[in-house]
Amino acid sequence: xxxxxxxxxxxxxxxxxxxxxxxxxxxxxxxxxxxxxxDLAAEAxxxxxxxxxxxxxxxxxxxxxxxxxxxxxxxxxxxxxxKLKGQSAKDQIMEFLDKMKLLGFNSEEIIAxxxxxxxxxx
Amino acid sequence: xxxxxxxxxxxxxxxxxxxxxxxxxxxxxxxxxxxxxxDLAAEAxxxxxxxxxxxxxxxxxxxxxxxxxxxxxxxxxxxxxxKLKGQSAKDQIMEFLDKMKLLGFNSEEIIAxxxxxxxxxx
DNA sequence: ACTACTGTATTAAGTGGTTAATACAATAAT
DNA sequence: ATTATTGTATTAACCACTTAATACAGTAGT
Numbered sequence: 001x002x003x004x005x006x007x008x009x010x011x012x013x014x015x016x017x018x019x020x021x022x023x024x025x026x027x028x029x030x031x032x033x034x035x036x037x038x039d040l041a042a043e044a045x046x047x048x049x050x051x052x053x054x055x056x057x058x059x060x061x062x063x064x065x066x067x068x069x070x071x072x073x074x075x076x077x078x079x080x081x082x083k084l085k086g087q088s089a090k091d092q093i094m095e096f097l098d099k100m101k102l103l104g105f106n107s108e109e110i111i112a113x114x115x116x117x118x119x120x121x122x
Numbered sequence: 123x124x125x126x127x128x129x130x131x132x133x134x135x136x137x138x139x140x141x142x143x144x145x146x147x148x149x150x151x152x153x154x155x156x157x158x159x160x161d162l163a164a165e166a167x168x169x170x171x172x173x174x175x176x177x178x179x180x181x182x183x184x185x186x187x188x189x190x191x192x193x194x195x196x197x198x199x200x201x202x203x204x205k206l207k208g209q210s211a212k213d214q215i216m217e218f219l220d221k222m223k224l225l226g227f228n229s230e231e232i233i234a235x236x237x238x239x240x241x242x243x244x
Numbered sequence: 245a246c247t248a249c250t251g252t253a254t255t256a257a258g259t260g261g262t263t264a265a266t267a268c269a270a271t272a273a274t
Numbered sequence: 275a276t277t278a279t280t281g282t283a284t285t286a287a288c289c290a291c292t293t294a295a296t297a298c299a300g301t302a303g304t
Contacts, residue, residue, distance in 0.1 A: 007290095008131060008135075009130060009131050010260085010261060010262090011261075011262070012261080012262090013130075018224075021221075021224045021225055024225050024226060025224060025225055025226035026226060036279075036280065036281080037280085037281065037282090038279090038280090038281095046262090046263090047262060047263045047264070048263095048264095049262075049263075049264085049283095050261085050262060050263080052281080052282075052283095053261095053262095055281095056282095066280095066281070067271095067280085067281090068269090068270060068271080068280075068281065068282090069269085069270045069271040069272070069279075069280040069281070070271075070272070070279095070280065070281095071279090071280060071281085072280090072281085085225060085226070088225055089222065089225060089227065089235055090235075090239065092218065092221050092222060092225070093218075093222075093235060093236055093239050094239065094243075096214065096215075096218040097236075097239070097240070099143075099214050100211065100214060100215075102140075102143045102147060103143055103146050103147055103207060103210055103211060103214070104146060104147035104148060104207070105211065107240050110236075111233070111236065111237070113211055113212075113215060114215055114219070114232075114233065114236070115233070117212065117215050117216065117219070118219070118229050121216075129260090132290080132291060132292090133291075133292070134291080134292090158249075158250065158251080159250085159251065159252090160249090160250090160251095168292090168293090169292060169293045169294070170293095170294095171253095171292075171293075171294085172291085172292060172293080174251080174252075174253095175291095175292095177251095178252095188250095188251070189250085189251090189301095190250075190251065190252090190299090190300060190301080191249080191250040191251070191299085191300050191301040191302070192249095192250065192251095192301075192302070193249090193250060193251085194250090194251085
């Protein structure tokens, strides 16, 4: 997994988001075993405590579960993952639209700009 | 001006973004006088030091300027503001598209989802 | 001249996030 | 049985951000 962290926001929050994105996109598949806390921390060049914090939170939401000594696993509940994918997409879009409207763009302008950028970066 | 602050990210950064959005959207017009640091801080229910930090940064980028004792003003450089508007929009869109692709959506799906949400929240 | 209002600077305290360095308990692997 | 690996917990130190409480210098308004 490829990690992209910056200091804009708490690292553990960014870890949560990126692991979640990994599950949603299918990089981590339902039932998969996750690398250990220490390995994940090393991968992301982050302190194990920070990774632990992120994983605990993901466990709290039910997206992963722990077998005390054999490791952590992605949930096998594919419905849950699909729901999360839909909700995440919706959240991202709503947040994006709010920001764009705050900048003074209307719906048509937003669509037009997105298409333009999609074509320029295809 | 209406302020929306949370504790996810440094408050002074959020202040910078929102004042900038106010300038871009035309809420603050070129040449306008801004309220005093203390007034703005009171408006946003933030410590004056924090508002001061945000304003200093905006001044560094040239978007506002200071008359030592008469107050702060929005730049009259409309070209600069227009450029900033375009750049901000582009930045927002790129960031948004990156996130959506990380979730596993392609361009067509993204456009379709946005249109769907626009219709549902019209 | 005086007053009130500018922006600016300083110092101290509190908070949350991060890292670091360990330690422990449980179990899978051998 | 022993060893290595798992998740978990604890303590201390450090840093950035925020708030608070002041203080100062310059000037617009009167």
